[in-house]
Amino acid sequence: MNRGAGGSEEPGTGVPGTRAAFSALLEDSAEELYESAPCGYLSTLMDGTIAKINATLLGWLGLSRDEVVGRMRFSDLLTVGGRLYHETHFAPLLRMQGRLGGIALEMKGASGSRLPVLITSTVKKSDDGEPLLIRTTVFDATDRRAYEKELLRARRAAEEARRQAEADREALREALAVLQRSLLPAALPDIPGVEAACHYHTASPMEVGGDFYDLFALDGDRSAFFLGDVCGKGPQAAALTSLIRHTLRATVLHDSDPVANLHVLDTVLRDRYTGDDPRYCTVVSGVLERAGDTVEVRLASGGHPPALVLRADGRVEYLWTRGGMLVGALPEAEFVPVGTTLHPGDTLLLYTDGLTEARTGPDRELYGYEALESFAADLAPSGPHRVVHALTDLLKGFGDGLDDDTALLAIGPPARTDTGFRTS
């Protein structure tokens, strides 16, 4: 270091007079630091009697040394609740550990004021390990406590909000379940000479699905059915489904031609949902007419996957309706009719694309029509209940590969008992 340049060899010597001030500070330290430290100091005997306390803490509490030393115990400085805590937690832990830090308590001032503090204590022991006294530092924690209270308040508010949200969610789930049920028949009707079974798989309890079906008697030996899938999900899909159901039920009463029925529905949908908010569906709609122990089926499809027939002799065939267009989407849409005769033991299966578009296997491939056909081939001959039962198990087996709602409706005349076919 270059002395000639007037540099300092000791700190504080650069300015005349500072050196004296610096040593005065150092020499002053011990007692002055104890008394006027920015925290409270306090020493007690093992029974809690206060033996020494610094001016800072006395000042905070508004107490004089004479009132405190030898007269008060540490716990006398605490609120009653703090005293309970001190006796049940603080004192035992200090005895067992010899040290305890960061404990939040409140002290009572002479004027009745309360001072939130953070306390750390250590036990001073004699050379032979006998506890002699307890040394305690006290920090003013007013701001810290206000902050913590704010955190606690925020946490309680968050917990309350979470409880409320869970309750709301539960209420919504229930409302949605009610709405969903209202869009499906409560139970399939008893129709003489026709067996029927159905299943509805809901992908999410928090969303109303867009699949629908119905089966109902018309007159005499005739009944009608439909099954379909609207675009989208949720409340708007539910409203659309409701409109479709009521339209189809009304129109089939008036005219039993399935293609004409779909045209009416198409007109209604395009009239109702105009402009940039088109709403459409795929649907199979048809009429059953019983003739002796057989059932004539006439149906029309608008863009819907083909119905599948499981014959009593074990054959399986799709009723293809290629060329049928979405209902409600296009002007001058075309719908394709198809018919078949169901003999005893034959089963007509209608389904939505949740089934054929489920993802399966390690490559997450679409389940598809071929797989469904061979699954049905293994089942045939089977009555409606057994078919729906087997397909319900199949859907369960898809696990998370099935992420869409799926509706199933199976219909057929009962097998002749003398053929030995079981129908369900």
Place this chain on the structure above:
Amino acid sequence: MSIHRRNNIRVTGRTSGRTVVLVHGFGCDQNMWRLVEPALAQDFRVVLFDYVGAGRSDLSAWQEERYSSLEGYARDVVEVCEELDLRDAVVVGHSVSAMAGVLARAAAPDRIGSLVMVCPSPCYIDEDGYRGGFSAEDIDELLESLESNYLGWSATMAPVIMGNPDRPELGEELTNSFCATDPDIARVFARTTFLSDSRKDLAGVTVPTLILECEQDVIAPPEVGAYVHAAIPGSELVTLNATGHCPQLSAPEATVTAIRAFVSALGR
């Protein structure tokens, strides 16, 4: 899970000696007895355990409904006695557990033959001329202190510490773990303790009973000790030259001497 595991039961001492069950109170766990346990173990068979919800008990067994009344804690005492098939045991209950001991004795008279009540109080709240020492507001302040001090308890560590009595090293590194309690559980125990009123149960105590009190105890002041003594026919009251609410920690020798003299005088 067995009661043994559930309540973290530990048995030490002379197997041929009379069985002394040490029951911790509100606050910490069986570690509260660590300064008196070695001396008592020289003469007696010593049983220690943690209440469900405290120490290293199985927290998953804790139910708010059960532990919202002193009967729930008394059932723990009885179930521990049953688990070890104890007969004529001495139940030493600290603080609120002195009263849990009274209830347990009434429920299982064959298993519990005598009581030691360490700093007992049958009712902490002042009421109709009875002086328990506290008001309901004081108890609210205590609950606030519990909320402000987790003492090393943390939701993430708790599953590791609790219900793992086979691995004590897990808890040893954690400061304050003796008193670390799930705040929700501690709140229920605090309310049950300080809002209980078992004064009417004292008269039913017909077994030999030792009451230990400290000269200076803010939680169970001398009036309360005198009340308990007067209410239990034939009870013995010993005032220890000690301060605070935990003589087993602040005056372990005197505590041991008093318990040993009482138990030895019971005969076999």
